[in-house]
Amino acid sequence: MRITVDLKKCNDHGQCVFSAPAVFSLDEDGKLSFRREAADTYASGDLDESLRDDVEEAADACPLQAILVEG
Amino acid sequence: MRVVVAGAGMAGLRSAEAIRKAGFDGEITVVGAEPHMPYNRPPLSKDAIGASFDQAQLPFRIGKAAAGVSWRLGTPAVAADLAARTVTLADGAVLEWAGLVAATGTRSRRLSLPGPLAGRHAIRTLDDMDALRKDLNLARRIVVIGAGFIGCEVAAAARAGGMEVTVVEPEPLPMRRPLGDELAAALLRRHEAHGVRFRLGAAPIVFEGDGRVRAVTLTDGTTLDADLVIESVGSIPNTEWLDGNGLDLAAGVACDERLHVLAAGGTGRGDIVAAGDAARFPHPLLPGEPRRIEHWAVAADTGRHAGAALARHLSGGDPAAGPAFTAVPAFWSDQHGLRIQSFGVTGSGGASVLEGDLDGDVAVGYERDSRLVGVTLVGLGGRYAHYRAQITDTISALAPASSACA
Numbered sequence: 001m002r003i004t005v006d007l008k009k010c011n012d013h014g015q016c017v018f019s020a021p022a023v024f025s026l027d028e029d030g031k032l033s034f035r036r037e038a039a040d041t042y043a044s045g046d047l048d049e050s051l052r053d054d055v056e057e058a059a060d061a062c063p064l065q066a067i068l069v070e071g
Numbered sequence: 072m073r074v075v076v077a078g079a080g081m082a083g084l085r086s087a088e089a090i091r092k093a094g095f096d097g098e099i100t101v102v103g104a105e106p107h108m109p110y111n112r113p114p115l116s117k118d119a120i121g122a123s124f125d126q127a128q129l130p131f132r133i134g135k136a137a138a139g140v141s142w143r144l145g146t147p148a149v150a151a152d153l154a155a156r157t158v159t160l161a162d163g164a165v166l167e168w169a170g171l172v173a174a175t176g177t178r179s180r181r182l183s184l185p186g187p188l189a190g191r192h193a194i195r196t197l198d199d200m201d202a203l204r205k206d207l208n209l210a211r212r213i214v215v216i217g218a219g220f221i222g223c224e225v226a227a228a229a230r231a232g233g234m235e236v237t238v239v240e241p242e243p244l245p246m247r248r249p250l251g252d253e254l255a256a257a258l259l260r261r262h263e264a265h266g267v268r269f270r271l272g273a274a275p276i277v278f279e280g281d282g283r284v285r286a287v288t289l290t291d292g293t294t295l296d297a298d299l300v301i302e303s304v305g306s307i308p309n310t311e312w313l314d315g316n317g318l319d320l321a322a323g324v325a326c327d328e329r330l331h332v333l334a335a336g337g338t339g340r341g342d343i344v345a346a347g348d349a350a351r352f353p354h355p356l357l358p359g360e361p362r363r364i365e366h367w368a369v370a371a372d373t374g375r376h377a378g379a380a381l382a383r384h385l386s387g388g389d390p391a392a393g394p395a396f397t398a399v400p401a402f403w404s405d406q407h408g409l410r411i412q413s414f415g416v417t418g419s420g421g422a423s424v425l426e427g428d429l430d431g432d433v434a435v436g437y438e439r440d441s442r443l444v445g446v447t448l449v450g451l452g453g454r455y456a457h458y459r460a461q462i463t464d465t466i467s468a469l470a471p472a473s474s475a476c477a
Contacts, residue, residue: 013452018399018456026456030454031452056134056136060375061371063403065111065128
């Protein structure tokens, strides 16, 4: 399982952080921390299957629907 | 075995997914009034007046969890017989079910006033937006009726688009009930600084114009010129299809704390759950009567919770053993480039500034019985996690012992 986050869509609402804190985090300015790693699209490596429920909930909870769960 | 989900909005979609994820392998049929697959509504009020609006971005992805779900769109449920376990659709079809989800949402309340109808709009559905965007090209002066969050978002968006905007609101301040007087007054100042005009303490009584709205006359006798009127004056839960079954449908579908619908006599029915804007439920943060909470996040959260509760019943589990719904209610609003984030139950009781100042970035807390029950942040997204944890603590402290682990 992998995720991609469309950082152009993302508006840093942070709802994903509460659904899947092991995957998503905000920096101290309230910006999604993946912004330090990518400009337009963040693509994760392979995530452990045990995170699936949390990650799917995060994708649902995103107001901008910017998170895609694949695999 | 079939589950019928009445309502094809986000709550209906999330409940269907949750039922499937819980292992239910029978038929799931979602019926909806609108002809569209489930779509995301917040951009309608936040972006649709702006040039950046992209309708193609609105539909939700239909993932594996909703594979094999049947969609009957444009044919809403119009009646239900809960004793016989049937739902009747607008096209006359009668569907039998073993489990039912009531997720029919709300519709916009409209003003019943003399005058032309053309040029008056509500903002809730894609079809509303299509109608609005056709009229927008001609509009220079917009009158927004109602200064709740939707009205204020639309006003800000229209102002950003260069239109003259006047907001009419009977209350003395915009967004007063959800935010409290002091923060509402501060946001009023910000709107006015961006050129939005307000007529507070006033209400419309007549729409003027010959075939199309040209002006609005108010209770104070003054008249506002208007090329376009947007009515954002509240919502009405779509519960008429459940009439005649002895349910408590006053201001929404009454549920127990697990989102099972209360049958006559007041006990939850295992085979019927409710979710989304139409559901009225108790919550640890809400004293007294169950209430509807019409936030985007709550529609998703109740959808998932209700779907899991129904699946538990259908697989032979004891509905009364399921967890209570205790998710943190949360919403956000974007106005004039400001990010407003609220969570918990805001506006009630004592409000105080937790940090910052009201005319800049600020955190406002709302207390009841000396407990922090809600927080609103303006421009302080970096403090969201800090304050949200405090609301989670309050929920844990107030939740009935039997559901404290939910």
